[in-house]
Amino acid sequence: MSAAWASCSSASLWLEVPTGNDVHIWTVRHDERRPQDDARRAAVLNDVELARYSRLKDEDERQRRIRARGALRLVLASYIGTTPDRVELRANPFGKPCADVVEFSCSHSHSLTLIAVGRQAVGVDVESIDASRGIDAFQYRFVGGSDRAVLDASGPPTAPIDSLLMWVVKEASLKAIGTGLTIDPREMQVVAESATRFRATRGHAVVRASQFQLPGHVAVVAARVLGRIVVDGVAVAS
Numbered sequence: 001m002s003a004a005w006a007s008c009s010s011a012s013l014w015l016e017v018p019t020g021n022d023v024h025i026w027t028v029r030h031d032e033r034r035p036q037d038d039a040r041r042a043a044v045l046n047d048v049e050l051a052r053y054s055r056l057k058d059e060d061e062r063q064r065r066i067r068a069r070g071a072l073r074l075v076l077a078s079y080i081g082t083t084p085d086r087v088e089l090r091a092n093p094f095g096k097p098c099a100d101v102v103e104f105s106c107s108h109s110h111s112l113t114l115i116a117v118g119r120q121a122v123g124v125d126v127e128s129i130d131a132s133r134g135i136d137a138f139q140y141r142f143v144g145g146s147d148r149a150v151l152d153a154s155g156p157p158t159a160p161i162d163s164l165l166m167w168v169v170k171e172a173s174l175k176a177i178g179t180g181l182t183i184d185p186r187e188m189q190v191v192a193e194s195a196t197r198f199r200a201t202r203g204h205a206v207v208r209a210s211q212f213q214l215p216g217h218v219a220v221v222a223a224r225v226l227g228r229i230v231v232d233g234v235a236v237a238s
Contacts, residue, residue, distance in 0.1 A: 068106065129164070
């Protein structure tokens with residue numbers, strides 16, 4: 001996350017909600033942690049959140065979750081125009097977190113958390129490239145019959161990365177339609193419109209997904225219509 005986000009303990013930065021179909025994405029890098037910033041982020045969490053994370057036995061995971069949740073409150077507060085502790089987070093019927101004024105989505109990998117913000121429903125997902133190792137062993141969990149031709153067209157050595165990309169596209173798209181993994185990802189069909197753009201369909205629900213570059217990771221954002229994608233203040237795709 002940028003130095004400005006990392007150092008503030010209240011919503012001292014005011015951001016305009018993305019216009020039209022644009023999506024803003026903010027990164028929280030867990031390998032750049034600073035104890036003083038972690039303390040500030042923990043201070044904006046409520047008692048329920050702190051109790052939830054305190055039950056995690058793994059110290060690193062506990063700190064990652066606190067860091068990410070605090071950063072989420074900081075980001076949303078800056079768009080909504082309030083202080084981080086006053087951001088009201090709730091869940092939709094499928095358990096997806098929601099807030100007033102803006103739509104958002106989060107995704108976590110071991111070293112990175114992404115927070116996507118937009119005016120429309122949005123989904124984001126990220127996985128370390130290392131996750132491609134052994135992914136073929138559980139393709140059956142997310143690859144449907146219509147996906148097989150797409151994957152069969154990509155032979156070694158790209159096949160594992162393509163499988164991981166399909167998984168990330170599907171998870172981001174399911175977040176964008178609001179259900180997440182409460183439904184079987186094999187029910188969602190993915191069609192590549194270019195090397196980095198995809199159309200994902202489940203029944204009457206259709207979303208667009210776009211891959212964007214993050215070193216060492218496969219990252220995808222999805223929405224019904226995608227405009228500019230802005231990562232940490234820099235436009236990366238349109």
